[in-house]
Amino acid sequence: MIAVEVDELEKRYGDSVALKKISFEVNRGELFGLIGPDGAGKTTLLRILATLLLADKGRATIHGYDTVREYRTIRNLVGYMPGRFSLYQDLTVEENLRFFATLFGTTVEENYGQIKDIYDQLSPFKRRRAGKLSGGMKQKLALCCALIHKPEILFLDEPTSGVDAVSRKEFWGILHRLKRQGITILVSTPYMDEAMRCDRIVLIQNGIILSIDSPAEILQHYPGPLFAVKADDIYGLLKFARELEPVELSHAFGEYLHITLKDKRAGLEQLHVLLEECRFPGLEIRRINPTIEDCFIRLMSEPELNGNRNG
Template sequence: MSISVQNISKSYKNIKAIDAVSFEVNPGELFGLIGPDGAGKTTIFRILTTLLITDEGTASVVDYDVVKDYKAIRNSVGYMPGKFSLYQDLTVEENLSFFATIFGTTIEENYELIKDIYIQIEPFKKRRAGALSGGMKQKLALCCALIHAPKVLFLDEPTTGVDPVSRKEFWQMLKRLQRKGITILVSTPYMDEASLCDRIALIQKGKVLKIDSPQAITANYEKVIYDIQSKNTHGLIHDLKNYPSHYSVYAFGEFIHYIDKNADFNLKDLEAYLENKNHSEIIIKKAITTIEDVFMDL
């Protein structure tokens, strides 16, 4: 196992940040921790990177115990925290050589690993890190986390607040790193990124709700979801919520995702109900289940 987490719990004063969390990550896997702010994702990262000690349970990274063998772990993993944590007043180049030096290596030694990413920021290598744009900071931070060729890479919300284009590029970079044999644990609040992982753990309020491949999670969802649309979206949400047999009603992009309490409910009845409420240009069709749908029903 690259990462093994057994029943770990951690409280801050009387708030339980994580509660009996267990999961395992296989070598070479791209594993996602998916959950909103406050789910406990960062606490898990800090425990696995030996920056925080658990109250209960054990965890190991590349077979090293997070408490006993903390020094060995620090040499074998790369960690990119959610908050930008490089030296703002060092240049791009200085930051990189600083991190290489403290890990007892050189930029040249592992250049192959970071090359794809580094060439994108190389034109700005004399610029102070603090003066970089968000996307470039992110790339520099990733280079610094990779410069000692870690076996496992920990990325805590690398794409939060990042626009869709840069997010897409970032995930392409992760896939390339994975192909080089690096195990990756990544967290994100964006449910659409979940489908890019090999396996995911859905987390909320400190508890793991589900662990599986994203495909299996959506395939095993038993309820039927309908895409519903009309000219007046706001009125539609309201009216669907007043439909007696509704189970859930959520806005979902251009459609409303509607689930009925009865598996065999009659679409015609619903359509007639909506027409009666003066909706026009009504569309009702079966929707494709997403991770977000499953998450909302947990």
């Protein structure tokens, strides 16, 4: 059963194109990730699905309801947690929650079961103003507010941005528990490592979908061996590698370069021969498994790579 259907959605802001003919489906009960850097179009897409913004072209449905014509029905089905802190900073934790419950014509008491697990951690601070909470606590309160009317679908816009690593991990634990309760979750993130926690993901860049699949499938489709290379002069090495004809892609990844060769049969030995010519001190080369970030960078470079191949 389909929870969300997006069909050739397009959105512009003046001359700037935010979404270019985006199409995909999310199944009911799925934990689905929108993965892309800042400006990719994630917020625009989620706001259209949450019925808060109109697309220029195309259509979207939530449980079969049209986001334009049937927005009222959708608003009761959906819980939306915007990217920027959406709560009332001067209201307490408790007051924020009551306010959001009232908006949906319900009470905290009526739906307490829905948020109990998360709210238990917040209850010692229930009289604290939302503006005085830590990042992780604000995020949990915002999630409680998005859940208080018992939505069947959650749209979460970059819920882990600006949150420490421990709270991020804990937050993903909460999302998995909500998924087990049958809630469909559409979550956006610029953190590529979080992609691995989703059932399926779309990789999105400049309003275009680069790939849609499970993270495991996306990793599996990475073509050819990938190498991690390091040297004392990493920038010199990057410049050198990029000028080598047999090198297909070379990009900086932390203190390493990640390199692929045009010849997919070539292994470590061939790369050693190529790079050792320049005698970079501290040279280290090893074969590695690609991450989602490697897949993303590769997919982004594909038009250029195909151009080179054709040329």
